[in-house]
Amino acid sequence: SQQGEEDPQALSIQEGENATMNCSYKTSINNLQWYRQNSGRGLVHLILIRSNEREKHSGRLRVTLDTSKKSSSLLITASRAADTASYFCATETEVRLGRRALTFGSGTRLQVQP
Amino acid sequence: DGGITQSPKYLFRKEGQNVTLSCEQNLNHDAMYWYRQDPGQGLRLIYYSQIVNDFQKGDIAEGYSVSREKKESFPLTVTSAQKNPTAFYLCASSYGTFNGYTFGSGTRLTVV
Numbered sequence: 001s002q003q004g005e006e007d008p009q010a011l012s013i014q015e016g017e018n019a020t021m022n023c024s025y026k027t028s029i030n031n032l033q034w035y036r037q038n039s040g041r042g043l044v045h046l047i048l049i050r051s052n053e054r055e056k057h058s059g060r061l062r063v064t065l066d067t068s069k070k071s072s073s074l075l076i077t078a079s080r081a082a083d084t085a086s087y088f089c090a091t092e093t094e095v096r097l098g099r100r101a102l103t104f105g106s107g108t109r110l111q112v113q114p
Numbered sequence: 115d116g117g118i119t120q121s122p123k124y125l126f127r128k129e130g131q132n133v134t135l136s137c138e139q140n141l142n143h144d145a146m147y148w149y150r151q152d153p154g155q156g157l158r159l160i161y162y163s164q165i166v167n168d169f170q171k172g173d174i175a176e177g178y179s180v181s182r183e184k185k186e187s188f189p190l191t192v193t194s195a196q197k198n199p200t201a202f203y204l205c206a207s208s209y210g211t212f213n214g215y216t217f218g219s220g221t222r223l224t225v226v
Contacts, residue, residue: 030211040222042120042204043157045214088156092211099164100208101147101172102215104156 006089006105014113019076021108023089024069030092030100032065034074037086037107046074046087081114116141120205120218126226127192127199135190135221137205143216144209146188150174151202151220160203163188192223200225 007022025032031050035043049056049065049072056063062075076083086109090102118139127133139146145164149157159172163182177196182188192199202222208215 033214035214035217040202040220042217042219043206043215045216048212048214050212090157095162095172096170099162099170100145100211101159101162102157102206103159104149106156 006087006108008108009106010109010111012111012113013079015079015081017079019079019083019110019112021074021087021089021110023072023074023105025072025089025091025103025105026070027091027093029067030094032063032072033090033092033102034061034063034072035088035090037088039086043088076110079110079112081112084110084112086110118205118207118216118218120203120221122221123219125221125223127223128226130194132191132193133223135192135203135205135223137188137190137218138186139188139205139207139216140186141207141216142185142209143207144185145207146182147206147208147215148172148178148180148188148190149204149206151204157204160190199223 033048034046037043047058049063060077065072086107088107090104095101121136147162148160151157161180163169179191204220205218206215
């Protein structure tokens with residue numbers, strides 16, 4: 001089952017602008033992670049935020065988490081053409097006692113125009 | 115360098131055939147996972163394994179099988195019972211609760 005919904009499904013911006021992607025999920029979580037995927041490639045881990053954290057920064061990335069609303073956002077500041085990719089949020093939950101797994105949203109396709 | 119290796123990169127399967135996708139990691143991670151990705155969609159969990167000789171079905175396990183005889187290896191077999199196997203398959207590994215997962219570069223399976 002898909003845990004999350006991502007919004008927007010597609011986003012096109014100019015270089016230098018900021019890009020914001022949103023993610024909603026349904027169940028309680030251990031943590032929430034964001035990944036990037038270039039076309040036809042594997043996923044690359046960007047940032048992880050724990051369920052007791054509200055905001056986290058890493059370079060040009062800023063992630064927020066609102067567990068009361070079961071939602072998260074990813075902000076990429078000063079975007080570059082090289083940021084063009086699909087971005088996925090994923091929630092880590094305990095699927096069975098002592099066993100964890102990621103459940104993914106449907107992704108946001110970001111296009112950064114040079 | 116440590117990482118996850120998936121092979122082959124491209125695989126073609128005839129109707130009624132079983133095929134096995136390889137996933138090997140040298141990261142010393144305990145947990146390994148198989149995900150399926152269809153065009154324009156997110157990833158769905160097929161099977162996962164937290165330790166050697168233990169594995170559990172994910173959301174879409176029907177028509178797939180796995181084994182975990184070694185910590186480093188988690189092969190996925192796509193059986194003839196999987197009616198729509200054409201997809202991009204991704205293997206991942208992780209350790210601990212607050213670390214990101216490491217993904218392989220994927221295998222693209224096509225039924226011919």
